[in-house]
Amino acid sequence: MERARAAAPAPWTPQRVRWVRRWTDHLFSFAIDRPEDFRFRSGEFVMIGLPSLDGTGKPTLRAYSIASPSWSDELEFFSIRVEDGPLTSRLVDIQPGDEVLLGKKPTGTLVLDALKPGRRLFLIGTGTGLAPWLSVARDPETYERFDQVVITHTVRQVADLAYRDFLQTDLFEDPLVGEVAQGRLTYYPTVTREAFERPGRITDRIASGDFFRDLGLDGRFDPALDRVMLCGSTAMIREAAALLESHGLSEGSNAEPGDYVLERAFVG
Structure with a gap:
């Protein structure tokens, strides 16, 4: 039997x-x-x-x-x-x-291990693509690896800027990373369909140079210093990846760290 x-x-x-x-x-x-x-x-x-x-x-x-x-x-x-x-x-x-x-099995490429060492880390997100940046920004290792961290969040309406107060204020009171993030973490929101201090898509602001001027940086990403993560809409990721490549940055992965990473599981 x-x-x-x-x-x-x-x-x-x-x-x-x-x-x-x-x-x-x-x-x-x-x-x-x-x-x-x-x-x-x-x-x-x-x-x-x-x-x-x-x-x-x-x-x-x-x-x-x-x-x-x-x-x-x-x-x-x-x-x-x-x-x-x-x-x-x-x-x-x-x-x-x-x-x-x-x-039971977490995975992904939006992790520090998939990036080469650098000085500045740019976390570029749209909509709920902000989620992994909330994780990375609260990890002490992020500030051990990078001197400056910039979180961008692009949404349609101002009300969609979830976590705005947290990223502008509350994070700096976090007992684990708050002190080290002071003066090193910059939150950069943009809004596409309502009046806002920084209007438009993040890719348009990067292409025009407004993004870099706002942050007091040179008008391009520097492959020697800058590392970037992308998460959000498929259109944004594809356009931003093309911009990064035009600035001389190369895509990385868990197997071969690079200058920027994106999560291909979310890209159609």
């Missing part, structure tokens, strides 16, 4: 939601418990999701960048509600105490 095979363990575990913050009617953040054996590098992503509606089918899972740093005892995520999205249309309604499915 053939012995029945043991079912393979699920590649995810249910984790309790600790808190939820709703920035707008379509942008929200939440945190879940972090399993003791869950290890990741700041900037990586992981699969998260919810069980099927009827509880019998396959769960709905998507890749999400982890917004909390690698030392945190919770896992934070930043999401946008997509109309009729199979996951986000349900995820937007989660409450503290609910359960979210967490994948």
